[in-house]
Amino acid sequence: MATSFNEQFGQYGAWRREFALRLKLLSAWMKEHALLDAAVQDRLRRLEDQMRSDKVSVAFVAEFSRGKSELINALFFATYGRRIMPAGAGRTTMCPTELGFDPALPASLRLLPITSRLDTRSLMDWRLAPEEWTEVALDVHDPAQLAGALTKVTEVRRVPIDEARALGFWHDDLPDDNPIADAAGQVEVPRWRHALVNIAHPLLQQGLVILDTPGLNAVGAEPELTINLIAQAHAVVFILAADAGVTRSDMAVWREHLSGEATHDNARVVVLNKIDTLWDALSTPEQIAREIDRQRAASAAILGLPAERVMAVSAQKGLLAKISADDALLQASGLPALEQLLGQGILGERQNILRATVSRGIAELRLETGRVIQMRRRELSEQKIELQGLGGKNTAVIKNMRQRIEQEKLEFDIGNAKIHAVRSVQHKLLGEVFGLLGSRALKAEMMALATALQRPGLKLGMKGIYAETFTRLRGNLDRARAHSLEIQSMLAATFRQLNAEYGFSLQAPAEPDVMRFDKELQQIEQGHLRYLGLGHALRMAQPEFADRLVRALATRLRAVYEAAFAEVELWSKTAAGQLEAQLQERRTSFGRRIEAIDRIQQAAGGLDERVAEIESQEAVLGQLETRLQLLTSYFVSTGVALQDQAAPEASP
CATH class of the missing domain: 3.40.50.300 (P-loop containing nucleotide triphosphate hydrolases)
Incomplete structure (x- = not known):
């Protein structure tokens, strides 16, 4: 029996709420176990908000x-x-x-x-x-x-023909399309x-x-x-x-x-x-x-x-x-068949898109968090080897060990200054990307287009002006992508250097897919060109209509640019969050190593006690990794299955 659209939409809403709840529980669990850095938290929040407010x-x-x-x-x-x-x-x-x-x-x-x-x-x-x-x-x-x-x-209301003309319901050159005037010369308008x-x-x-x-x-x-x-x-x-x-x-x-x-x-x-x-x-x-x-x-x-x-x-x-x-x-x-088509078509398509979006986000989150867990495991292993090497050593050796750790920490802090210098260059390039995708650049393009449309009379050559406008808009996307590639290259080089010097497991996130918004611009341009044909030539001759047209276009383009801006911003936060998380893990590790040495100096049994603590923490990390796989498998498996079924052009 066909399910009504109301019932299908109810099921769709229940599915969204369950997905959002699972995301919220995942976020709470990661926060409880100190796995939730700012970038990961932002990613989860965006996914949850998208599921709840879609x-x-x-x-x-x-x-x-x-x-x-x-x-x-x-x-x-x-x-x-x-x-x-x-x-x-x-x-x-x-x-x-x-x-x-x-x-x-x-x-x-x-x-x-x-x-x-x-x-x-x-x-x-x-x-x-x-x-x-x-x-x-x-x-x-x-x-x-x-x-x-x-x-x-x-x-409706009745107005004089002059007012109807000003409101856009009367066109002297299209008499067949005009409403019928009454004896008083008035016509009906909404x-x-x-x-x-x-x-x-x-x-x-x-x-x-x-x-x-x-x-x-x-x-x-x-x-x-x-x-x-x-x-x-x-x-x-x-x-x-x-x-x-x-x-x-x-x-x-x-x-x-x-x-x-x-x-x-x-x-x-x-x-x-x-x-x-x-x-x-x-x-x-x-x-x-x-x-x-x-x-x-x-x-x-x-x-x-x-x-x-x-x-x-x-x-x-x-x-x-x-x-x-x-x-x-x-x-x-025939209503049930229509409801079935609408439900399976609209809701099925939307569900596929949301699932694929969440799946991609969670897959990236799993990789980032997995690297943090692996780094913690490596830090603990190195600490354990370091401490086990102190067995039976005298006080002088232990003291030298502490001094060596402090020297490593000092060198690490000096290295941090170099990292900040590289990041400042990256932020400068990122600022240029944001400038290309920001509201000021778009506003300038729309003002130029509006000026061209405000010319009196028929707007000859408008298709060429529109084409030039969209060419410049796509050019901004091209330049934003070029800057993103440059930043990506710098990130990859910086991360390789840090991995070699400090044993990090940094991996530059995939560059933002800015160019997918180029397809949206093409669709908007094609849809907008219908207003530049002969059928709308008389409307376009009216400055008020032409101005509303540009404002409508600006509203839609703003949404595209804001989406591209948000994607670049999330990419930047992901890279910065990954680096900050591993830097913080290393700082915490130095603190724990020094604390362990101090405890060993103060108590004879401190060494064995600290080694046992590390082994216990290693076991906890194994449990965290297993739990992370379990909590995220639902999102990733459903998304992968749907991506295999979904049409290749589907996008969030």
Whole structure:
């Protein structure tokens, strides 16, 4: 029996919580046994935070009257026993609506007025200005109140044509796309620009984010919606109507906003909705099934997708079946098959990615910690040999031994000064990497692009300007990688020298994979080029739209650069933490050796007692190593198995 998406997401959430708990227990155990240096602690904290806070976003995109909001109701909110998202004939959702959960905020519907479009601030900037939003309290335990409040996303207002033009809903050169003016010369526009719903729904609490979008006109006027929110969704569900097939406006939405940026096969799902309109009483079930299959195949061919990526459903009948517990109707609605596809595709892909990420992190942690344990074991072995050589020796020999240890410590401290000198050079190079990946460099590029876009009239040659901008951005990544390679080379040489001089077991960590972000830049550039074609030439001629476009692009690029910055930072901390851990182990070893000599000088039985202590510590180290392998095997084994199964392009 197919498992509903709600049940699959619940299982996914339970798996994430278990993984995060195991990571927390591993961190506590390592801290208890002094194996948790700053770099290892930071790595574990990042992995645990990623597991606990990971979001899975699903965007629903369609032209008006395709049953999009009804499908959201059927998939996620049937347990309320009624419609929650407004659904019905004609236009319903008039503004992009995000549903999620933030425990720091009250249950509410927040609405950004449509007049905010007159300001060039990005949606991200507006999110940081809560006082500009209209807030409506929500009661998650009262379905009627919840549904009633959410009808506000359907609200419209009538404005003069000049205002509609300024808001981006009227284009003199595209009369066929303009709304119909009434006798007073006014047209209908959405009352709200964006809506944020924050409720403690079980799915939303576990990290699901749902994006409900309006039709083509509203989507096209909000570049941040397509460049950021839809483009970065883990899955996009594109809805068609079975009684209409792929219309001209459907094709415009698909071509202009959805095609060409999917990172894996599961990222795009097409739903042929309203198949109940084909349930003709005069046709046999076989004839109806053939007609539905024909519609699926035709839609898939037009969109350039495999037929299995087009799912035939009746959202309305599926919702009714769930509410009335009618299993036969539910199966006929096609909803279970869609839920299975979404669950296995989105959640399976996300689970693979998270597991592989944790597996890589824990494998590196195991190596780093294993080296610390081996160093402790070697230090203890050398101490034991050293002490056993003192058996039967007189006081003068023991005193000379102490002086020799102190001399070694002094030489080691002098060597530390050389290490710090090398590290200062490395920090200088690292600062250059951070400069290339920092916000200042990106801001300068975006300002140059914005200046070019602010020219009046049609923006001829913009593709070339965009290409030059992205070439420079990729050049920054190239230079960051070159600096990283230089730092890596210095680290390797320094570590080899320290290993030879002090018997350390340092190993330079693998260089950060900065260039994997180059692929993301290419995807962003390709997705953004659609705004530079003839279809958007008139919009681009408007300075306000062009400015919003650059701000939206900057928001997404900032996320890429911050991720690259974080990867380099973690790499740097890993190298520094490994070196600091072994330096500290050596300092501690000197202290223990001197303490042991002092105890032997004070008591005749001190030698045998100290040797017995060392042997006991050696046994403890063996137990720690075994326990470390046991605690980390769960993460590494599951990650390795999934990496073998996962698609090669999957990345965290």
